[in-house]
Amino acid sequence: MQASSAASLPADRHSREGCIAHAAAYLDQGGLLRDLSRRVAYQSESDAGKLPPALTAYLQDEMAPYLTSMGFDCRILGNPVDGGGPFLVARRIEDASQPTVLLYGHGDVVSATPSSWRAGLEPWRVVVEGERWYGRGTADNKGQHSISLGGLRSAIHARGGSLGYNVTVLLESGEEAGSPGLLEFCAKHRDLLRADLFIGCDGPRIRADRPTLFLGSRGMVNFTLSLSCRDRAFHSGNWGGVLRNPATVLANAVSTMIDARGVMRVEGLRAPEISPDIRKAVSSLPIGGDENDPVLDEGWGEPGLTPAERLIAWNTMEILTFASGSIERPVNAIPPRAIVHCQLRFVVGTQWERLEEFISAHLRRHGFQGIDVKVDMATAATRLDLSSPWVQWCVDSLSATTGEPIAVMPNLAGSIPNSAFSDVLGLPTLWIPHSYPACGQHGPNEHLLAPIARQGLEIMAGLYWDLGAPGAPW
Ligand SMILES: [Zn+2]
Numbered sequence: 001m002q003a004s005s006a007a008s009l010p011a012d013r014h015s016r017e018g019c020i021a022h023a024a025a026y027l028d029q030g031g032l033l034r035d036l037s038r039r040v041a042y043q044s045e046s047d048a049g050k051l052p053p054a055l056t057a058y059l060q061d062e063m064a065p066y067l068t069s070m071g072f073d074c075r076i077l078g079n080p081v082d083g084g085g086p087f088l089v090a091r092r093i094e095d096a097s098q099p100t101v102l103l104y105g106h107g108d109v110v111s112a113t114p115s116s117w118r119a120g121l122e123p124w125r126v127v128v129e130g131e132r133w134y135g136r137g138t139a140d141n142k143g144q145h146s147i148s149l150g151g152l153r154s155a156i157h158a159r160g161g162s163l164g165y166n167v168t169v170l171l172e173s174g175e176e177a178g179s180p181g182l183l184e185f186c187a188k189h190r191d192l193l194r195a196d197l198f199i200g201c202d203g204p205r206i207r208a209d210r211p212t213l214f215l216g217s218r219g220m221v222n223f224t225l226s227l228s229c230r231d232r233a234f235h236s237g238n239w240g241g242v243l244r245n246p247a248t249v250l251a252n253a254v255s256t257m258i259d260a261r262g263v264m265r266v267e268g269l270r271a272p273e274i275s276p277d278i279r280k281a282v283s284s285l286p287i288g289g290d291e292n293d294p295v296l297d298e299g300w301g302e303p304g305l306t307p308a309e310r311l312i313a314w315n316t317m318e319i320l321t322f323a324s325g326s327i328e329r330p331v332n333a334i335p336p337r338a339i340v341h342c343q344l345r346f347v348v349g350t351q352w353e354r355l356e357e358f359i360s361a362h363l364r365r366h367g368f369q370g371i372d373v374k375v376d377m378a379t380a381a382t383r384l385d386l387s388s389p390w391v392q393w394c395v396d397s398l399s400a401t402t403g404e405p406i407a408v409m410p411n412l413a414g415s416i417p418n419s420a421f422s423d424v425l426g427l428p429t430l431w432i433p434h435s436y437p438a439c440g441q442h443g444p445n446e447h448l449l450a451p452i453a454r455q456g457l458e459i460m461a462g463l464y465w466d467l468g469a470p471g472a473p474w
Helices: 016-028 031-040 054-068 142-158 182-188 246-257 276-283 307-312 352-365 389-402 419-424 450-467
Strands: 073-077 087-092 100-106 127-129 132-134 166-172 197-200 212-214 219-228 316-324 337-346 372-379 407-409 429-431 447-449
Touching (some): 016 031, 016 142, 016 450, 031 054, 031 142, 054 166, 100 142, 132 450, 142 166, 182 419, 212 389, 219 246, 219 352, 276 307, 276 407, 389 429, 389 450, 447 450
Parallel strands (some): 100 166, 100 197, 212 407
Antiparallel strands (some): 073 087, 087 166, 219 372, 316 337
């Protein structure tokens, strides 16, 4: 608390300070916890192969009434792709001639796996222990879109009901299943979703204590290499030395693609050279070091790069699982086939659409025949240019609110469905996360940190205030 006499007066509710104070009070007075507890209770798992009714109920019974109370017109729309979940599009049009910001969140969560949570915790009920609010979706993503909309509500209040711009909210219900239909939905409803700027809240801050802005994400391709030599196993004593072993061949093939230090060697799939502005942007980003973070391995990954460059500005390939024969019951035989599931994480500028072609050519060059290459799923890489005026504007807004240095990540190391917004809708994309790396997202004991949530509300309220102030680079 400041000791000045002004500080003891309530902030003018129609000022930026009043707006931010209103948002913090939403948490301090229990509003956020109440709203989030109700939201977490919807068992909206999307990754279990079927769509539970809670996906629609969350949008229809929970979010639509909340948004309607803020002056939005809400529509629940079907997924253009078979088997995909519904979308909520909420629009708050003050004046069609004014600019529009598109906000995004997802109402679905990953499988709750209740038995794996620690004693005293359960996924569908928010349990508060100190600064931690436990529950499935508290971090990913119900807590984060609740914070964003809480901040927006404060801005509407502080601006006396008139923001000076329009807002569209898009909530999807399949993000944890790979966002089926999101690209098609955005293409189909281009007019409904027309906007000038995109703001999303998802993913982690780079570290709990560093307010973070990221501008896109690395992309991801999951692919499978398989080699089938014959239709059954043959005794290794009777036939070893005269029959090709597919596991041996495949292990050697993979070793030419990625070496024993994790360096990826496939021509065409290596990252483009890191530009000076990206190098500069990532140079100040801390990697790891939080409680519960793993210790980084020395000597792993592309030589000559810093850990931040390897993680954020480079391409990495992982073996996800490798199988041949039976790991539970090894037998003395030459297995008939072998399969390896791999993943490439990649940055903007990688020709990932040609992955099959590049890998096939690589394997041919190294003398391997008969290995099948198949792409299973892919997400594009995206990155708003660091020179976009929105980047500095957003950093200034976050600094003004928090008084802290802001971590600017050119892209998230992980993957988010940002190409729907940056490529299909053509929007500048700003992502402001309100979670942190050890939040337990996707695993047991997922939680939101109350201090980050409180600062997140302040950040979002300030940002939505600033969007209606002179200087916003619409
Ligand atoms: Zn997630």
